[in-house]
Amino acid sequence: MxxxxxxxxxxxxxxxxxxxxxxxxxxxxxxxxxxxxxxxxxxxxxxxxxxxxxxxxxxxxxxxxxxxxxxxxxxxxxxxxxxxxxMLPPKGVTMKPRPIRLCAACYAEVPCHRIDWQFKDKMKCDRHNLRLLTKCTNCETPFPIPADWAQGECPHCSLSFAKMVKRQKLR
Missing domain, CATH: 1.10.260 (434 Repressor (Amino-terminal Domain))
Known part of the structure; x- marks a missing residue:
């Protein structure tokens, strides 16, 4: 030490x-x-x-x-x-830091942003077979960086991330 x-x-x-x-x-x-x-x-x-x-x-x-x-x-x-x-992308995996992506179904189960949602080639959630969201399903505000997800909701209209699953489309 x-x-x-x-x-x-x-x-x-x-x-x-x-x-x-x-x-x-x-x-x-x-x-x-x-x-x-x-x-x-x-x-x-x-x-x-x-x-x-x-x-x-x-x-x-x-x-x-x-x-x-x-x-x-x-x-x-x-x-x-x-x-x-x-918590980081594996070596050799390309990240796409914007737009921030979200699977509302996963978030409803465990309220956190998953690193694999930002992988460049990741467009759907493998677990739920749903297209990843890039903005609020209500007001279309893009998601802020995950570090700022204090309430687990849209910063503009306050719609809960978990409730966005209702409008998340199958992929």
């Missing part, structure tokens, strides 16, 4: 969901009562990473997160670097 580890604060623990994107997880982690961090940058500062966590919240992985960065984040949040690797 080095001197920095002794100074670095530990954040409240937030359990990751299976398949959750790093963007969604980092947003939940920041909003957790014990943490209450205002931005991705504030989280990155605590972990000694600067603004890199802000890029991850936006699903921008160029340059791709390295082991040292993931270990630094792991040291303050209590989640292993291996678990963070699972």
């Amino acid at each position: 080095n001197e920095d580890d002794e100074i670095r604060p530990k954040l409240g623990y937030v359990e990751p969901y299976e398949g959750e994107s790093i963007s969604h997880y980092l947003g939940r982690l920041r909003r957790f009562k014990a943490n209450s961090l205002p931005s991705g940058y504030s989280l990155g500062k605590i972990a000694g990473l600067g603004a890199v966590t802000t890029r991850w919240e936006k699903l921008y992985f160029n340059p791709f997160p390295n082991r040292q960065e993931l270990e630094a984040l792991a040291s303050v949040v209590g989640v292993s670097a291996e678990r963070f690797i699972e």
Whole structure:
């Protein structure tokens, strides 16, 4: 253990969901009562990473997160670097960070953004055979980055993501 580890604060623990994107997880982690961090940058500062966590919240992985960065984040949040690797796209898989995609049926089961929804070639949910949504089914507002999904609803009209399944089409 080095001197920095002794100074670095530990954040409240937030359990990751299976398949959750790093963007969604980092947003939940920041909003957790014990943490209450205002931005991705504030989280990155605590972990000694600067603004890199802000890029991850936006699903921008160029340059791709390295082991040292993931270990630094792991040291303050209590989640292993291996678990963070699972929240990232696998090596060789191309991401499409915009538009943000959602399977409302999956979200109704487990309220999180899944990293595989942003894979470039992913247009449907393999589990529900439904086309992935890119905007609210009510007001057509594009989805914000998953880190900002505080309420699990459209930021414009407040329609719950889970209720959007009613208008999600079979693929």
